[in-house]
Amino acid sequence: MGSHHQVLIIGGGTAGIMVASQLMRQKKVKDIAIIEPSDTHYYQPAWTLVAAGTYDFDKTAKPMASIIPKGATWIKDKATGFDPDNNRVHTESKGDVTYDYLVVAPGMAYDFSLVPGLGDAIDKGVVCSTYTDSKHAWDVIKNFKGGTALFTQPTTPIKCGGAPQKIMYLAESYFRKAGVRKNMEVVFATSGTKIFGIKRIADTLLKVVDRKDINLRFYHKLVEVDGEKQIAWYELGKDIAPGTCVVKSGDDAKPLDETFQYNYKDVKVTIEGIRYGIHYDMLHTAPPSVAPKFVRESSLVNEAGWVDVDKQTMQHTKYPNIFSLGDVSSLPTAKTGAAVRKQAPVVVENIDLLIKQNKIGTKAYNGYSSCPLVTDYGKMVLAEFDYENNFTPDPKLKQMLVFDSAKEHWRLWMLKKYGLPYLYWNKMMKGKNV
Structure with a gap:
């Protein structure tokens, strides 16, 4: 059992396939293997559009066999653990696989135990997520007739921090078109302190929120979901200012603490001790996200449970022949495919130089990530940023006649x-420069 490969990649998602296909296309390596148990490769960014009834789910899927680059070995199995001192990866059924160089890119796993009750409720009834079942999310949105539409997210890092907002903006548009918007309040509850980390983007999004009459609730940490009673329970991420309140109840004449609320709406909230329970008639959330168990329980991760790599070279801090990129890496940027697009070429060059010259190159990843924030049917803002949270628009957009990607635009x-x-299927997956 088991086999040896010059470069071993764990994960057949965006990150793993991009690294493999670039290494093959550039003829940098002759022997590459990819460990990936799944039969299907998904283009996940379109799931938001699926949940808004404007993209066909089947078009987001392709057989994994058609995506694995020609010439690479597909080890159709689950990785179960690491022995980095002996350059080994354990698998579920195909024995140990050894390597000269290892790329760890299995993507995120979901840990529903972090929000008790959510695992039982998700993807059933009025609780949905574009992350886990975008077709169910579309059913929920399509059939929603009124009450409180609650959009929220857990406190863990999630894939694309903007995704829980995007589906809300599209759903709100759909409710308007369907003539049911007047029967409801739309609420966005987040543990964050503002709508977006970059001021220019946040300014645009607040205009969208105003136009759509959405209530934002900040410092709201999701701690439990009661699926039967339809309550999402929150704890607050900071103290309430003296003499103020978070929600108005009864004849309580205290003024609202404005840091918790933007465009306050009086929806039903139950307060128990330090917990605030928002009653929902429809709930959308991202699942709590972590690195997969076999990664978390390995010697490769930092205290936060992500693969511990240099944030510019993506080389492991302890094992020089191991690299990690994408969602499972410790890189302090948004977990998106756009980030992987800029990470992969750095990993590819560093592996190439290690093989040829036994040292890594000077190419550095600056933390680029982007979040396409769909704000309406036919409108989008593109947030592009780096480690410093600088707004860094791609010059290629000018060719599309988009001169300010921080504003809503139909071309985006x-x-x-x-x-x-x-671009994803025809360029990125095939190792061509984008």
Whole structure:
């Protein structure tokens, strides 16, 4: 059993396939293997559009066999553990696989135990997530007739921090078109302190929130979901200012603490001790996300449970022949495919130089990530940023006649719906420069 490969990649997602296909295309390596148990590769960024009824779910899927680059070995199995001192990866059924160089990119796993009750409730009834079942999310949105539409997210890092907002903006548009918007309040509850980390983008999004009459609730840490009673329970991320309150109840004349609320709406909230329970008639959330168990329980991770790598070279801090990129890495940037697009070439060059010269190169990843924030049917803002949270628009957008990607634009919507999926399947997955 078991086999040896010059480069071993764990994960057949965006990160693993991009690294493998670039190494193959550039003829940097002859012997690459990819450990990936799944039969299907998904283009996940389109799931938001699926949940808004404007993209076909089947078009987000391709057989894994068609995505694995020609010439690479597909080890169709689950990785179960590491023995980095002996350059080994354990698998579920195919024995140990040894390597000269290892790339760890299995993507995120979901840990529902972090929000008790959510695992039982998710993807059933009125509780949905574009992350786990975008078709169910579309059913929920399509059939929603009124009450409190609650959009929220857990406190863990999640794939694309903007995703829980995007589906809310599209759902709100759909409710308007369907003539049911007047029967409801739309609430966004987040543990964050503002709508977005970059001021220019936040300013645009607050205008969208105003236009759509959405209530934002900040410092709201999701701690439990009661699926039967339809209550999402929160603890507050900071103290309430003296003499104020978070929600108005009864004849309580205290003023609201404005740091918790933007565009306050009086929806039903139950207060028990330090917990605030928002009653929902529809709930959308991202699942609590962590590195997969076999990664978390290995010697490769930092205290937070992510693979511990140098944030510019993506080389492991302890094992020089191990690299990690994408969602499972410790890189302090947004976990998106756009980030992987800029990470992969750095990993590829460093592996190439290690093989040829036994040292890594000077190419550095600056933390680039982007979050396409769909704000309406036919409108999008593109947040692009680096480690310093500088707004860093891609010069290629100027060729599309988008001169300020921090503003809503229909051309950006066309990019999201048609341009990016095309580039993904035909360029990124094939190792071509994008």
